[in-house]
Amino acid sequence: MPEIKVVQKRNNTTEVTISGELTIYEAQSFFTEHIQPLTIQQQLNLKLAKLTEVDTAGIQVLIMLLNKAQELTASIRIISLSVAIKDYCELFQLHHYFTVTKDKVKSNSGENP
Amino acid sequence: MSLDAALETFYAEAKEHLESMEHILLQLDEGEYNDETLNDIFRSAHTIKGSAGIFALEHIVEFTHVIENVLDRARENEITIETKLVNLLFQCRDHIQALVKTSSEEFNDNISLQESGANLLTQLSPWINEQEPSSTQNEAEEKLPAINQENLTQQKCWHISLRLSSDCLKNGMDPISFITFLSGLGEIKHIETITDNFPSINNYDAETLYFAYEISLSTDADLATIENTFMFVQDDSDITILSPEATVDDYLALIDALPEDNQRLRDVFIKCGSLTEQTLAQAHKNKEEIEALNSKSQRDEVPPQPKALLETLKNSDLQQQKSTNERKSNKQIRIDSDRLDNLINLIGELVINQQRIDLLASTSKNPDLLEAVDDFEGFTEQIRDAALKLRMVQIGGIFQRFKRVVRDTAQELNKEIELHIEGAETELDRLMVEKLGDPLTHIIRNAMDHGLEPVEQRVSVGKQSTGQLKLAAYHEAGHVVIAISDDGKGIDIEVIRRKAIEKNIISAEMKLTDNELFHLIFHPGFSTASTVTNLSGRGVGMDVVKRNVESLQGSIEINSTLGKGSEFKIRLPLTLAIIDGFHVQSQDTHFIIPQTTITECIDLTSHQHIEGRHCIDLRGEMIPFLNISEIFMLNGQPNQKMPNKKSIPREELVIVQFGNDIAGIAVDRLYGEIQTVVKPLGPIFNSLKGIGGSTLLGNGDIAFILDIPQLIEMAINRDLSHRHLAN
The missing domain is CATH 1.20.120.160 (HPT domain)
Incomplete structure (x- = not known):
């Protein structure tokens, strides 16, 4: 089971750190237990540097998290990414979803890097 | 899947x-x-x-x-x-x-x-x-420069539109593997992961695939190779592969066919490089012109253009894809063997039921019903045959394997051997083909090791230097015969006799026919090879070969001429599941004799019984026979019962033949032909000689299926031992 750490900061920021493996085996329970009930403030900071393994089901859960944040009109910042996610994004050219950037990344913009 | x-x-x-x-x-x-x-x-x-x-x-x-x-x-x-x-x-x-x-x-x-x-x-x-x-990891990178160079001369970009089955992830198939494989075929110019299909957070299921993909792939691979990537998900996925030659219209039709928003897809396709703004604009203009023309000519009936395009797409561009699929599927359908067995079982039940109806109809004496039942019987038989055919495979597959065995063995033995294959198209029950592998290998190795001589020896006796080995299969009277023959030195009967006496298998005084002597090599523990080579004579003897063949209801026959060569003939029934049987009765017990083994039925009392032997004289030929009731000790001990039963003389004799051997089986009553569904007897009956299985009769009675090869052997041995006693 992947580990998730949620820190609700005073400055209207929700900081989410996910580590471990996020694959089809854990995706459903991880989603219902952590992502669905997650409270997101105006700013979502995502730390994904310690996500050791990710597959398509895992990536979908992450995108669902980004979608949720977007629906709540929260700004999204991806603070860090693990090699596993980078590799996945390399293969599927998903950089517009997952790029470490100081700029705010919109989740459904479809921008090409 | x-x-x-x-x-x-x-x-x-x-x-x-x-x-x-x-x-x-x-x-x-x-x-x-x-x-x-x-x-x-x-x-x-x-x-x-x-x-x-x-x-x-x-x-x-x-x-x-x-x-x-x-x-x-x-x-x-x-x-x-x-x-x-x-x-x-x-x-x-x-x-x-x-x-x-x-x-x-x-x-x-x-x-x-x-x-x-x-x-x-x-x-x-x-x-x-x-x-x-x-290392394969570098393969994609390695290939890239080469492909790029080719791209300078000819850009071959395929467009692949993937709407994989939503259960794909649950079934353990991650798109990662497909995309990785595609990138190995060439260069993925662009892949657009479409996330439009994500549901709202409350309807989200983490194990469902929501991604859709549009891929542009630059590769020299052909359509079949690209298609093969998806062969394991083809069933419930929508996969469209557009060739580099596809036209703008094909793309537009695809866009219309896909579930996502058309404008969004156009953007995606442009990103993929599959379409450009210019071509799209041009196409749009053309389309408008066509529509204008259409509406002018037939105002009432404007054909929905996108659909028409879709049709053309399906008919023209996918044709290539379809035809390869069809070619594949025409050749073979893979069926789970369990399903096939189930079908055969059901047909077995159908046959039994048909016999029950047959029986009921014959007691009713209603002519219309009898006729209908007769037709029914005809069709049941046809269904049976058709179903059994499904299990049949060509024997060529297994023959092919021996080319390699022969090649390797010949090299190992330093002999020159040529293998000829005949009748590779002969069909045989799949199960039997699988079980034949080992016995055939053994016989073939034996032939190469002991039968065929080394080159010098062959030349010195005036034979061609290359030893000839022949594998042939053909049908013969309801059986399949597999013959393995060589032009080697043949089997020396005298050597066999000496060895058999030495090993106490026969006594020195016994007079045996050539055929009986040949069959001694199937005796457990009999091996004439003076040196145990790597190939044959390694303990697994010919007795195992014989047992394997017999477990398939088959037999082996040997013909050999010293100096000229030998031939082993394996005779097998066509199938083991349902057979044409001949229904007989002895005492109160029903028996089935496989029809293919029967040559004739005669009246036992009218033929001369030879004194002191279990033999009758049939047109001048000695035929050994046995009484079923005696062999199986029906109604207790036969000797005590015999006097009581004197009023019912055993008068019917069924003459059966298997290979070269003939024997008679005495029974009380003959009923006639019957389709027999073979039900195997449990393992506890394995040691029971003479019975190969059981079946249910139409009236619910059990009948035992006689194992004719074993019974013939018993009859011959009994006669032999009588002869020895007489001698």
């Missing part, structure tokens, strides 16, 4: 490709060296590697990749496949076979397998292109 099922398919296909590799290597070995064979063997290796890659079976991929590389070089005429390389490739093929049988985990633990693989690769090194690293 779930992952397990897909893996199952992978193993089945890998097996086929390995067989075809072996076949081609044999061709190469015989000097049939042309582009087509080289292409075929390359493709086989390539497919194994590719499919293994989809399942992340790295140990197979890594090794096969090198083989593929060597074959590719041969294909490009950079190297020639000489005898040394053929021999090595044979070993490599076997190694791949071993790898396919081993899981990744097992492989990691199996050091000897790893070593032998490494050893083979070292041996292959003279033929490997030094610049090409053997």
Whole structure:
């Protein structure tokens, strides 16, 4: 089971750190237990540097998290990414979803890097 | 298709490709060296590697990749496949076979397998292109520059539109494997992961695939190869592959056919480079013109243009794709053997029920009903035959295997041997074909080891230097005969007799016919080979061969002429599941005699019983016979019962034949032909001689199916022992 750490900061920021493996085996329970009930403030900071393994089901859960944040009109910042996610994004050219950037990344913009 | 099922398919296909590799290597070995064979063997290796890659079976991929590389070089005429390389490739093929049988985990633990693989690769090194690293990870990168160079001259960009089954992830298939595989085929110019289909957070299921993909792939691979990537998900996915030659209209039709928003898809396609703004605009203009024309000419009935386009797309562009699919499916359908067995079982029940109806109808004496039942019987028989045919496979598959056995064994023995195959198209029950492998191998090895002489010896007796070995299959009176013959030195009867006496199998005084002497080699513990070679005479003797064949209700016959050669004939029933039987009765018990073994039925009392022997004189020929009631001790001990039963004389004698042997079986009553569904007896009856199975009769009674080869043997032996007593 992947580990998730949620820190609700005073400055209207929700900081989410996910580590471990996020694959089809854990995706459903991880989603219902952590992502669905997650409270997101105006700013979502995502730390994904310690996500050791990710597959398509895992990536979908992450995108669902980004979608949720977007629906709540929260700004999204991806603070860090693990090699596993980078590799996945390399293969599927998903950089517009997952790029470490100081700029705010919109989740459904479809921008090409 | 779930992952397990897909893996199952992978193993089945890998097996086929390995067989075809072996076949081609044999061709190469015989000097049939042309582009087509080289292409075929390359493709086989390539497919194994590719499919293994989809399942992340790295140990197979890594090794096969090198083989593929060597074959590719041969294909490009950079190297020639000489005898040394053929021999090595044979070993490599076997190694791949071993790898396919081993899981990744097992492989990691199996050091000897790893070593032998490494050893083979070292041996292959003279033929490997030094610049090409053997690691597959680098393959994609390695290929890239080459492809880019080609792109300068000819840009071949395929467009692949993937709407994979939403259950794909649940079934253990991650799109990662497909995309990785595609990137190995060439360069993925662009891949657009479409996330439009994500549901709201409350309807989200983390194990459902919501991604859709539009891919533009630059590759030299053909449609079939690209298609193959998706062969394990084809069933419930929508996959459209547009060739580099596809027109703007094809793309527009595809856009219309896809579930996502058209404008969004146009943007995606432009990003993929599959469409450009200009072509789109041009197409749009054309379309408007056509629509204008259409509306002008037939105002009432404006054909919905997108649909029409979709049709053309389906008819024209997908035609290529379809035709390859059709070609594949026309050839074969893979069916789970359990399902087939189930069908055969059901048909067995149908046959039994049909007999019950038959019985009821005959008591009712209603002519209309009788006629209908008669027709019903005809169809039941046809269904039975058709179903049994489904299980039939050509024997050629197993014969093919022996080409390799013969080649290797000949090399090992330093003999020149040529294998001829006849009647490879003869069909036989699949189960039997599988079980025949071992006995055939043994007989063939024996023939090569003991039968065929070394070159010098052959030349000295005036034979051609190459030993001739023939494998033939044909139908004969409801049986399939497989004959293995050689032109070697033949079996020396005297040697067999001496050895048998020496081993106390027969006594010195016994007079045996040639045929009986030949059959002594099937006696357990009998081996004439004075030296135990690596090939034959390794303890697993001819008795095992005989037992294997007998377990298939078959028999072996030997013909041999000293100095000229020998022939082994294996005679097998066509099928084991349902047979045409002949229903007889002895005392109160019903028996079935397989129809194919019966030559005639005679009246026992009218033939002369030969004094002191269990034999009758049938048209001047001595026929041994036995009483069923005696053999199976029906109604208690026969000797005590005999006097009581005197009022019912045993008068019917069924003459049965199996191979060269003939015997009579005395019964009380003959009923006639009956379709018999063979039900095996439980293992506790294994030691029961003379009965091969049981069946249910139409009236619910049980009948035993007689094992004729065993009974004939019993009759002959009893007669023999009588003779010895008399002597």
